[in-house]
Amino acid sequence: MSQLIKVGISDLNVARAPDTLVTFALGSCIGICLYDNVTKVAGLSHIMLPTSGGKADGQAYRYADTAIPILVQKMLAMGASKARMKAKIAGGAQMFGSATSNSAIGNIGKRNVDAVHQALARQGIQIIAEDTGKNYGRTVYFYADTGIMQVKAANRGEWNF
Numbered sequence: 001m002s003q004l005i006k007v008g009i010s011d012l013n014v015a016r017a018p019d020t021l022v023t024f025a026l027g028s029c030i031g032i033c034l035y036d037n038v039t040k041v042a043g044l045s046h047i048m049l050p051t052s053g054g055k056a057d058g059q060a061y062r063y064a065d066t067a068i069p070i071l072v073q074k075m076l077a078m079g080a081s082k083a084r085m086k087a088k089i090a091g092g093a094q095m096f097g098s099a100t101s102n103s104a105i106g107n108i109g110k111r112n113v114d115a116v117h118q119a120l121a122r123q124g125i126q127i128i129a130e131d132t133g134k135n136y137g138r139t140v141y142f143y144a145d146t147g148i149m150q151v152k153a154a155n156r157g158e159w160n161f
Contacts, residue, residue, distance in 0.1 A: 002145075007031075010062035012045035014074045017145035024139045026091035028109035030064065030116050030132070031140040033088040034071060034125065035147040036080035042144035043071045043080075049108070050115030064115035072123055085125050088149040088161050089116055090140050092132035109133065129161035 002018035009029060015021050017040035023031050026046065034043040045067045052063040060066040072082060092113035113132045120127060131138070131151050141150040152158040 007044045007046050009046055010048045010059060012043065012061050012067055012071050012074070014041060014043045014071070014078055015144045016041055016078060019144050021142040021144070022140065026138040026140060027093050027095040028091070028112060030089055030091040030112045031138070031142075032064075032068060032071065032116055032120075033090075033140065033142040033149045034075060034085050035088070035142075035144075036075065036084045037086075037147055038081065038084055039079045040144055040147075041075050041078045041080035042142055042147065043075045044140070044142050045071045047112065047116065050111045064112065064119045068116070068119040068123060072125070082124065085123075086147075087120050087125050087127045088129040088142075089113075089127060090131040090138050090149065090151050090161075092116075093137060094133070094135050095137070131159070131161065 005021050007013050007023040021044035023046040029048050032045040047064045047067050048062045051065045092109040094109050139152045149161045
């Protein structure tokens with residue numbers, strides 16, 4: 001019997017097949033899906049901001065630079081291999097159409113995408129699928145049995161990576 005495991009904002013979790021991870025309300029936030037296809041261990045992080053600035057203040061799951069290493073460690077503890085981990089990411093939208101692209105609010109989605117790319121590169125994890133940017137929110141389902149990331153967006157449908 002498979003479980004649906006919810007990952008909230010500034011949260012992360014790991015699962016093993018046949019369970020499914022899900023996160024909602026990805027606007028400028030990023031959903032980072034990591035997967036080891038041999039052990040079928042999956043991880044999902046919902047980061048809100050790009051960097052902790054060196055002090056996560058008890059909110060390490062909130063930031064790309066601190067959440068991703070924690071997610072990797074949790075997957076390793078479940079038997080995953082870092083050498084086999086691949087990433088799929090979604091989110092990073094520009095949700096505030098009136099904000100200029102140079103403002104802190106207007107470009108937070110792009111800054112999040114860039115920070116996730118950097119954090120995954122530091123871990124040596126390749127991004128094999130990406131659905132980022134644009135101006136709409138997303139929900140992500142990540143299936144531990146297949147490694148498929150399903151993205152759903154209101155009034156836009158759903159697609160798989």
